[in-house]
Amino acid sequence: MPRDLTSYPIRARRDGSSVLVENHASLQLYDLGGGRLELSAPQEEGAMGLDVALAAFEALTNHGDESAIRLTGTDWTPLLPDLLAKGIALQAEIGPVVLPASLWQAADRWCPQDAANYPTLWQQGPHGRHPIRPPKPTGLLYQRHIPWLDQVLTLRALDHSDLETFHRWQNDPRVAEFFEETGTIEHHRAYLETLMTDPHMLPVIGTLDGRDFAYFELYWARENRIGAQYDAAPWDRGWHVLIGEENVRGADYVTAWLPSLMHYMFLAEPRTQSLMGEPKASHAQQLKNLSRGGFAHIREFDFSHKRASLVQLERQHFFEARLWARPETGRGAPLCFSPARLPTTGDWT
Template identity: 45%
Template sequence: MTAHDTAWRFHAHPEGRVLDVRLEGTALKVTPLDGDRHGSTWALREQPGTPRLEWLGACAGEPDEAHLLAAIEATFQRHPAARQLALQSPLPTGTRLVDAGIVTPVEGALPTVAREAFWQWQRAWLPQPREPFAQRFVVTQGKRHPLRPAKPQGTVYRRHIPWLGKTLTLDTIDIERDLPAFHRWMNDPVVAHFWEEEGDLARHRQYLEGIAADPRVTGLVGRFDGEPFGYFEAYWAKEDRIAPFYDAADHDRGWHALVGEARFRGKPFLTAWMPSVSHYLFLDDPRTQRLVIEPRADNEKMIRSLGRCGYAHVKEFDFPHKRALLGVLWRERFFGEALWIPRADPTAASPAPARRHEPSLEDIHANP
């Protein structure tokens, strides 16, 4: 077997670009796959505790920022337990990575990149990062909340999943393109068990048109290597039905999910898409400090899966249509504990044993 065959591979997507990262020995090579731009070469010194990333380019030059982001992300993927890395490289002109707190100068030593800070840098995963929307308050149906920005269009998040060897994307829903799959998923018995939205194509078109017209909610389609597998609804909690049941902050977000394709159900995929949805919602607005979710309270396995991904089990409460459990994920915990890395066991205790068997989140991934 050749060195080419044994190379460690990774794809990075900073600022919407596609960069192939290959590690052969200590040489980390970043090659664009979206054009004929030049590649770059780095050295990854795999020292204990704090890996060191060195740029091997021209002494008088500086690396492309996208290449630097790709090399940093690949280093943290290669060393998932590392909380920081040492960076031996000239910084791109403008030093916005320093200004943003991603790179920290250290007197008498190499600058460092903290994992917790880097994973909050929008440009590494969002093709079209947005500045925080200016805060102005409005009242909708008696609820006072910040005016929300226009909903995004197209691909909003892209991340390579090393243990699957696939790239996960979140795309805003396009009714004409996505309606056939959405219609089929809603009529799947395991999805219908929770969503209760079975019906004909006209009903499902009307449903999606309602989501498109609602400034509170953004419909998203998840894809692995371009193949659609599930549907997600991200909403602003302050205007949602969940708001009366806890102290909803102005920029809290919540979400619902279903995985419609059976072959994408199971733990390896769940540990890819669930943290990715959380990651996207935290990146979309840096003022978002909490994510909330409200699965059925008697679905023990689903709640345990949420615990693996960092959602604390706060309390049970009653919606008109179900008894629910409030799950909350804090920004500080997600980034501080690197919750995008799969965990073997729940990180929070489960509530009382289920009163009756429900399909697990690993089985159906549905929580309307």
């Protein structure tokens, strides 16, 4: 069921000893060092809803160098049951805390559609059994403000209105060198129709501030050709990418769309534990980008049309290493907490 996005996304920013949430509230912030923050809710009645809280938490964790946010004061009380129930906040010895690894697994801030609570039902596929896949989502899938670009990145399910853009991109020689799918508009219409009706594929368009810039193919690994190359778990997912616009290239953009796409796939299906890829083994730049983005190189293998590298990103690594942030920032503040080791009084003094 889509969430109400009338005021989404509310943005917030850190400003010295405050977190300013646009048109809503100012939250008092205390930085204790070592990645430890304390945040007080505003005292104005009605100022603190879940959307305001999530905007503030995102602003404090978008750069990947905070370890824990302690929620101080009684003004959090009305929101705490919801925050604790969703796992956004965890109850620790020092009181309720928000950890980046828990916050960024809560879809409420970034995904307008709830993850499908779909049963695991099995059927036979090309590489053994695989789960029956949930109905594919339509419309807006994901939305995130990228602080180093100061732009909003969105992902949406491709539909028929995207045909001309897809056709133009595929016939760009730079794109064709790697995607190898040039052709007429009728060829591309048939190509997309096949994907849109295939339960294991999800074609996606990426935008920055409303401008289309990329095409992604998301797939379930077990019934894909990659499923013949390794022992795929039931909910492993893979992806292909096409950056269609020449001026949306380079490290600033890769560090925006790559972790955001991975983030969406982990949020869309909580049972997904690994994201897989099979880039050309000779595509040195893409392999370098994937390595910086947290992907491990497993091995090389041969498809009929290319020599490929099998790469993998694990869910636990993505969230605990805070890979949504730019590689050159934060990562590994002096104190690192996880649900297995919540902050104690000794950590906070």
